[in-house]
Amino acid sequence: MPSPRxxxxxxxxxxGGLTLAVSLSRYPDIVVDVYEAAQSFREVGAGVGIWPRSFKVLQKLGPDFEQQILHYSSSGWTEEFVxxxxYRKSDQVIGTELFMxxxxxxxxxxxxxxxxGVFLSHLPPSCTTHNAKRLKSYIQPCSKTSPITLAFTDGSTATCDILIGADGIKSAVRSFMLRELAEVVNPHAKQSVLSCINPVWSGVTAYRTLxxxxxxxxxxxGHRALLEPVQYLGKDAFFLVYPISHGQYVNFAGFTLQADLVDTAYEADAANLRPSFKGKANNEWVGEITAEQVIRPFKGFEGDAQSILKCVEGGTIWAVHTVKTLPATNFGRVALLGDxxxxxxxxxxxxxxxxxxxxxxxxTVLGHKSTTLETIPRALAIYDKLRRPFSTDVALRSRLNxxxxxxxxxxxxHKVGDTxxxxxxxAWLTELDDDLEEAVRLVEDRSFNVI
Ligand SMILES: Cc1cc2nc3c(=O)[nH]c(=O)nc-3n(C[C@H](O)[C@H](O)[C@H](O)COP(=O)(O)OP(=O)(O)OC[C@H]3O[C@@H](n4cnc5c(N)ncnc54)[C@H](O)[C@@H]3O)c2cc1C
Incomplete structure (x- = not known):
């Protein structure tokens, strides 16, 4: 076998990490190792929804991948307007329909x-997975070609040419990468860079269950939640329900928003969460709660909503955190993706x-034939240039929603629907394709320089 690129x-x-691993499988000269902190690859039991723009990206992972994904989807694929x-206004005895x-x-x-599971079943042979490997730190040498050294909490080490932090909201890679960046920015910007390391609390508490x-x-x-997604809105609290698993379950995601606590450091007391988390919290942001605690924020909601709430058997509570807008998602041969x-x-x-x-x-940028060990920082800068503004904009739009x-x-x-x-x-009228084309154009454009 020829030596890897x-x-x-x-x-x-x-x-995010597994999508990257599967996407890189198109380039057999790139060797991939996935290091996962958990003992096994798993996702907690709740629903997730994907909009057409992102689903079209999944279609690019091949017909077999698409078939499997469609098999598990609770809705078919269509490009029609549907x-x-x-949306209902529900914080009243008789709710009203707002819009569809x-x-x-x-x-x-x-x-x-x-x-x-579909991602896991499509990992290619060129990808090795390692469980129970929690990254503790890394060292990126100044030389553009010497390996990056990874250190794990179990005392073991490994090396690589590129490190991608797909390690979620509490990312260890982000923490080290921003410290590296802070060392090279001007002294005034240093604090601002470092302030992005820790996630901030959004003032939002989520209540999730099936x-x-x-x-x-x-x-x-014949309750509507068995048939279609419905969102029950109320002042400072609302919930979304939709059928999943071919109609076996209804996914429930409820939220409360405390506007005065947006972007503060999370404190259980301030969030009024301590009673809910007591004794059951598995870390400081997530805890198991009783049915009564799940439904409490939606007291006074219309009868249609109450029918759902009466079926709740318990759930989890999440203090929803966000990452501040980062000054960069790349540094040298290290980059961040996803949460x-x-x-x-x-x-x-x-x-x-x-x-x-x-x-x-x-x-796409890493796999391009002109990306080599020497030009990796340039490829990662192109990734940052195209993706960071887009995801930042989505984050703002999500907050407004x-x-x-x-x-x-x-x-x-009467204007809520249009707005x-x-x-x-x-999410349904645009596609990633323009950015993919631009990414390839920039990789091939020798005049594009990393600042
Ligand atoms: C209530 C709620 C509802 C949501 N609903 C939707 C939805 O409908 N649609 C949607 O698109 N998104 C939704 N999201 C967001 C979505 O869940 C996340 O954006 C997504 O899971 C992020 O994926 P990721 O791969 O970046 O990170 P994660 O899914 O967090 O994965 C990170 C992985 O890294 C591992 N890890 C962490 N630290 C280390 C370390 N130091 N070393 C090695 N491994 C490590 C973790 O164990 C984990 O497996 C929702 C979020 C919430 C809170």
Missing amino acids: FRVAICGGGV PSIK LMTKGELMRFHRAHFH IRADKLRARCP AAHAMMPFQGAGAGQSIEDAYLLA GQICALQTNIPL MTKNWEW
């Missing part, structure tokens, strides 16, 4: 474990989709 280490085997999510979100193509909905469809059906045959680069609020169902887009574009749903804006109720649609239509 270069060796990529992907730190983190979530959706009704996607029904019409989208070109549907929100493809999955059980997270199924979705993740509801057994048969239970809801027994209580309320490590831009963890955002979940109000456009876009975080996983954005990590998929990052990964595919990154694979949340404020609209929590009835925290001055938008009159939300305009803010969100990037």
Whole structure:
């Protein structure tokens, strides 16, 4: 076998990391190692939705991949304009229908474990996976061609030519990469760079669970949540439900928004979460809660919503954090993708989709035949130039969607539908293809220089 062009280490085997590994499989001269902190690759049991723009990227991973993904989707693939999510104003005894979100193509909905499983089953032979490998730190030498050394919490080490941090919101790679960057920026910018290391609390608390469809059906045959996505809006609190797993479950994602606490350091007391987390928290942001705790924020919601809430059997509570807009997602031969680069609020169902887009574009620039060990920093700079502005914009739009749903804006109720649609239509009216073409053009354009 000829010696590899270069060796990529992907730190983190979530959706973003695995999309990169599968996307790089088109380039057999690139060797890939995925280092995952958990004992096994897994996704927690809840739903995830993918919009047409990101689904079209998944289609590029091949017909077999697409077939499997479609098999697990709770909706078929179409490019027609279709009704996607029904919105109701529900914080009152009798709710009212606000609007139906019409989208070109549907929100493809999955059980997270199924979705993740398709990626795992498509990892190529050129990719080696390593479980129980939590990255502790790395050393990137000044020389452009000497290997980067990775150090793991179990005391072991490994080397690579490129390190990609796909290690989620608490990214260890981001922490070290921004420290490296802070050393080379002017002294005034240093603090601002370092301030992006730690995630900030968004003031949002999420309540997540899966509801057994048969239970809801027994209580309320033909309930709309068994058939279509519905979002029940109220002042400062709202929830979204949609069927997944071929109608076996209804995914429930509820939210409260505390506007005065946006971008603060999370404190359980301030968030009024301590009672909910007591004794059950598995880390400081996520905890298991009882059914009563899941439904409490939606007390007073209309009867249609109550039928769903009465079927809740418990769930998890999440203090939703975000990553501040980063000054760069690359430094030398290290780059970040997905939540490590831009963890955002979940109000456009876009975080996983954005990590998929990052990964595919990154694979395109790395896999291009003119990218060599020496030109890796340039390839990563092209990735940053094209992806960072886009994901930053999506994060802002997602935040606005949340404020609209929590009835925290001055938008009159009759204009909510139009405003939300305009803010969100990037997800079904635009494609990654233009950026992919531009990425290839920049890789081939020798006059493009890394500053
Ligand atoms: C309530 C809620 C609902 C959401 N709904 C949607 C939705 O419908 N659609 C959507 O697109 N997005 C949604 N998102 C966002 C989406 O879940 C994330 O954006 C997505 O999972 C990010 O993928 P990732 O691969 O970047 O990171 P992650 O999925 O977080 O994966 C990171 C991986 O890295 C591993 N890791 C961490 N640290 C280390 C280390 N030091 N060394 C090695 N491995 C490490 C972790 O174990 C994990 O496997 C939602 C988020 C929330 C909170």
